[in-house]
Amino acid sequence: xxxxxxxxxxxxxxxxxxxxxxxxxxxxxxxxxxxxxxxxxxxxxxxxxxxxxxxxxxxxxxxxxxxxxxxxxxxxxxxxxxxxxxxxxxxxxxxxxxxxxxxxxxxxxxxxxxxxxxxxxxxxxxxxxxxxxxxxxxxxxxxxxxxxxxxxxxxxxxxxxxxxxxxxxxxxxxxxxxxxxxxxxxxxxxxxxxxxxxxxxxxxxxxxxxxxxxxxxxxxxxxxxxxxxxxxxxxxxxxxxxxxxxx
Amino acid sequence: xxxxxxxxxxxxxxxxxxxxxxxxxxxxxxxxxxxxxxxxxxxxxxxxxxxxxxxxxxxxxxxxxxxxxxxxxxxxxxxxxxxxxxxxxxxxxxxxxxxxxxxxxxxxxxxxxxxxxxxxxxxxxxxxxxxxxxxxxxxxxxxxxxxxxxxxxxxxxxxxxxxxxxxxxxxxxxxxxxxxx
Numbered sequence: 001x002x003x004x005x006x007x008x009x010x011x012x013x014x015x016x017x018x019x020x021x022x023x024x025x026x027x028x029x030x031x032x033x034x035x036x037x038x039x040x041x042x043x044x045x046x047x048x049x050x051x052x053x054x055x056x057x058x059x060x061x062x063x064x065x066x067x068x069x070x071x072x073x074x075x076x077x078x079x080x081x082x083x084x085x086x087x088x089x090x091x092x093x094x095x096x097x098x099x100x101x102x103x104x105x106x107x108x109x110x111x112x113x114x115x116x117x118x119x120x121x122x123x124x125x126x127x128x129x130x131x132x133x134x135x136x137x138x139x140x141x142x143x144x145x146x147x148x149x150x151x152x153x154x155x156x157x158x159x160x161x162x163x164x165x166x167x168x169x170x171x172x173x174x175x176x177x178x179x180x181x182x183x184x185x186x187x188x189x190x191x192x193x194x195x196x197x198x199x200x201x202x203x204x205x206x207x208x209x210x211x212x213x214x215x216x217x218x219x220x221x222x223x224x225x226x227x228x229x230x231x232x233x234x235x236x237x238x239x240x241x242x243x244x245x246x247x
Numbered sequence: 248x249x250x251x252x253x254x255x256x257x258x259x260x261x262x263x264x265x266x267x268x269x270x271x272x273x274x275x276x277x278x279x280x281x282x283x284x285x286x287x288x289x290x291x292x293x294x295x296x297x298x299x300x301x302x303x304x305x306x307x308x309x310x311x312x313x314x315x316x317x318x319x320x321x322x323x324x325x326x327x328x329x330x331x332x333x334x335x336x337x338x339x340x341x342x343x344x345x346x347x348x349x350x351x352x353x354x355x356x357x358x359x360x361x362x363x364x365x366x367x368x369x370x371x372x373x374x375x376x377x378x379x380x381x382x383x384x385x386x387x388x389x390x391x392x393x394x395x396x397x398x399x400x401x402x403x404x405x406x407x408x409x410x411x412x413x414x415x416x417x418x419x420x421x422x423x424x425x426x427x428x
Binding site: 029 | 268271275276280283284289290293300301305358362365366369380383384385408409412413415416419420423
């Protein structure tokens with residue numbers, strides 16, 4: 001089959017004569033959704049953050065971590081158990097971008113050296129945060145979607161200010177709140193729950209700016225719930241995002 | 248590998264923002280295609296894209312610049328898809344991947360490679376031609392229906408279709424030769 005015949009086969013799909021003709025599989029692929037599906041438009045930025053993070057902490061992209069299974073979200077509204085990854089204050093890694101991914105102990109000897117280097121970096125960055133360092137070194141942590149929002153994730157940045165604690169959420173994959181409802185963020189500790197802001201996501205993925213007047217050290221859990229307009233004020237218990245604050 | 252690719256890989260290895268985005272723009276689609284055809288789940292396929300690109304970055308410093316870039320990225324993508332499949336199913340690897348274990352299954356191997364090549368070829372089409380090919384093959388529309396959908400004369404659709412398929416035949420000729428019995 002020459003190139004012209006191949007082009008004709010691709011375009012017209014002329015039926016085979018006698019036996020399967022070469023090129024039909026290629027034509028079949030053109031009708032396969034897998035060759036037309038588009039990647040996540042935010043994927044390049046996610047990759048960039050992962051690379052920046054990995055440049056600081058090689059642990060974050062260890063093969064074992066990358067291959068770790070994702071535990072299913074629980075059905076009670078309390079989603080995957082999250083492993084904070086922001087103690088160093090660095091960016092989001094591929095592993096970190098998937099909250100709930102199981103962590104494994106690095107098994108490679110060179111990682112011991114990396115661990116020592118990491119500990120030094122942690123110390124330096126923590127000092128910068130305590131001393132009011134810039135936003136790039138603010139503690140970060142991940143939130144995972146629950147069964148109510150299985151495709152949702154968020155990356156949170158915590159910054160202590162004179163007026164309280166600023167928590168910025170970079171929310172991805174959370175559907176716009178249905179008419180008559182809204183999202184509410186809560187911090188939770190032994191003393192109870194405190195609302196730190198509401199939002200609706202009707203403008204699509206993006207940043208949410210929240211303020212907490214209580215100390216995250218005393219209220220270490222962050223949940224986002226669905227609430228109903230005009231309903232009773234207070235906690236609905238319908239959690240869509242869940243995570244542990246690293247502050 | 249062309250000098251531009253060697254430079255791109257070098258800058259990618261260094262974490263240069265533009266190079267990272269260029270690598271993602273160039274390879275995310277074919278990697279996603281391989282992952283989708285192998286795993287059939289969008290969430291896992293998205294994960295394979297990120298894992299693959301990260302592994303490519305980690306390995307970029309050791310890449311042999313005399314080799315072609317695409318087959319190397321493909322091999323990493325395929326291996327990553329296999330790893331994710333194993334992780335998710337904890338079951339025997341499907342036949343499509345059997346050559347990775349003990350035996351070689353050439354038709355199965357060619358399937359993911361062909362998917363990669365077809366996706367890469369599609370991305371090289373001009374947008375107007377790609378739209379016609381997508382509507383014809385994926386949506387199953389006739390030339391008349393495509394003309395109505397795009398708001399252009401049917402003659403335009405026919406000429407775009409002919410050009411696009413000649414381009415695809417040229418870009419994918421080597422795939423056909425590989426699969427000839």
